[in-house]
Amino acid sequence: MHTEILAVRAAGLSLGHGQAVVATSLERQGDARPLRSRVAPLLQGALRRRGLVVQSGPLQAVPPSDAKGPVLVAATYTPHGGTEQTAAVAVAPQDRAARAAVQSALRELEDALRSRAVLLASPRSFCAGVDRAIEIVERVLAQEDAPVYVRKQIVHNVHVVRDLERRGAVFVDELDEVPPAATVVFSAHGVSPDVRAAADRRELRVIDATCPLVTKVHAEARRFAGRGDTVVFIGHAGHEETEGTLGEAPDRMVLVESVADVAALQVPDPTRVSYLTQTTLAVDETTEVIKALRERFPALRAPHSEDICYATTNRQEALRAVAADSDLVFVVGSVNSSNSQRLVELSTRQGTPAQLIDDASEVDPRWLREAATVGLTAGASAPPRLVEQVIDSLAGLGAIHVEEREVTQENVQFALPRAVRAK
Numbered sequence: 001m002h003t004e005i006l007a008v009r010a011a012g013l014s015l016g017h018g019q020a021v022v023a024t025s026l027e028r029q030g031d032a033r034p035l036r037s038r039v040a041p042l043l044q045g046a047l048r049r050r051g052l053v054v055q056s057g058p059l060q061a062v063p064p065s066d067a068k069g070p071v072l073v074a075a076t077y078t079p080h081g082g083t084e085q086t087a088a089v090a091v092a093p094q095d096r097a098a099r100a101a102v103q104s105a106l107r108e109l110e111d112a113l114r115s116r117a118v119l120l121a122s123p124r125s126f127c128a129g130v131d132r133a134i135e136i137v138e139r140v141l142a143q144e145d146a147p148v149y150v151r152k153q154i155v156h157n158v159h160v161v162r163d164l165e166r167r168g169a170v171f172v173d174e175l176d177e178v179p180p181a182a183t184v185v186f187s188a189h190g191v192s193p194d195v196r197a198a199a200d201r202r203e204l205r206v207i208d209a210t211c212p213l214v215t216k217v218h219a220e221a222r223r224f225a226g227r228g229d230t231v232v233f234i235g236h237a238g239h240e241e242t243e244g245t246l247g248e249a250p251d252r253m254v255l256v257e258s259v260a261d262v263a264a265l266q267v268p269d270p271t272r273v274s275y276l277t278q279t280t281l282a283v284d285e286t287t288e289v290i291k292a293l294r295e296r297f298p299a300l301r302a303p304h305s306e307d308i309c310y311a312t313t314n315r316q317e318a319l320r321a322v323a324a325d326s327d328l329v330f331v332v333g334s335v336n337s338s339n340s341q342r343l344v345e346l347s348t349r350q351g352t353p354a355q356l357i358d359d360a361s362e363v364d365p366r367w368l369r370e371a372a373t374v375g376l377t378a379g380a381s382a383p384p385r386l387v388e389q390v391i392d393s394l395a396g397l398g399a400i401h402v403e404e405r406e407v408t409q410e411n412v413q414f415a416l417p418r419a420v421r422a423k
């Protein structure tokens with residue numbers, strides 16, 4: 001990488017100590033057009049990890065003598081097999097610490113330069129339940145002038161939530177934060193009957209974005225409990241879906257998370273036990289738990305069809321198709337996304353290290369030094385554009401060859417609730 005110190009021309013740009021602006025594109029004098037910086041997200045993340053407050057935007061470089069404003073640390077480079085790239089950051093003129101941080105982040109990028117293969121798992125990213133939940137909020141926002149409240153994160157993804165917040169959605173943890181008679185959307189993960197009753201008491205207009213596949217498990221919980229079974233729910237404690245489903249029959253349902261929990265189970269009648277599962281579990285681990293349940297309760301009754309949903313199963317199968325041939329796997333998804341976490345664990349169990357990243361800015365270039373083949377997937381709540389962003393950033397580090405490995409095609413669609421359907 002060839003690094004230069006330049007000045008930057010940008011109207012009103014003033015930077016204090018510890019602040020930086022990463023160029024999303026850089027225009028130099030004499031350039032026919034600005035050069036887009038593909039590695040800008042990687043650089044933003046690297047600088048944030050070094051404690052800087054980072055923004056980003058297009059920058060224009062001028063010779064140092066022409067301006068007195070911020071200093072521009074700019075690098076141009078042509079990675080092996082790739083095309084000319086740029087990486088540039090503006091910092092305050094006297095901020096030596098920030099300048100050192102930029103130089104160190106650029107060295108980190110330089111160490112990660114190489115051509116790579118990218119194995120793209122398919123299916124990945126949005127499922128039908130997430131698509132539907134987001135569309136429901138968008139439609140309610142378009143219908144209503146008053147604030148639209150959403151109980152909990154509509155889906156477990158920080159980018160989706162931020163985007164809807166910018167468009168006017170107000171996310172709350174509990175219904176007592178919603179003014180009486182306001183409109184509230186229930187998230188894709190479902191709610192317990194207690195929450196529905198609380199909404200009725202507050203006379204809220206409820207739009208339910210619960211995924212129909214979660215609703216199916218709720219219905220099974222009511223039915224199995226109603227026939228007198230102890231219903232063992234295999235899931236993760238504290239997850240919203242678990243709380244909602246257990247709330248259907250709190251006196252007759254018990255939660256197990258592992259084979260060890262099965263061994264400790266006490267039930268009133270071992271001949272009347274059935275099980276249900278959270279929709280986003282690891283298929284292989286859940287099979288082990290069900291096997292342990294069958295051994296303890298030979299008369300165990302199962303749901304009519306799998307509760308682990310098609311989207312979870314498909315994304316795990318697709319991950320298997322790429323993990324074994326990858327040096328490193330990236331799973332795009334948020335930390336509270338259950339199905340994304342299961343993808344990370346599955347890759348690790350397959351012997352390939354995996355990193356959960358919210359977006360490309362969370363890719364640490366040091367992970368990439370030895371990685372000639374990168375597997376890439378996204379959890380069911382992660383927007384597809386974030387996967388594209390990761391691919392683009394990798395392309396800023398050298399030529400990439402992208403191979404998509406599709407294990408199946410998805411064509412599932414769920415109808416919208418009547419309240420938001422177009423008239």
Ligand code: SF4
Binds near residue numbers: 129212310
């Ligand atoms: S992951 Fe499965 S259960 Fe969850 S919203 Fe998507 S389709 Fe529905």
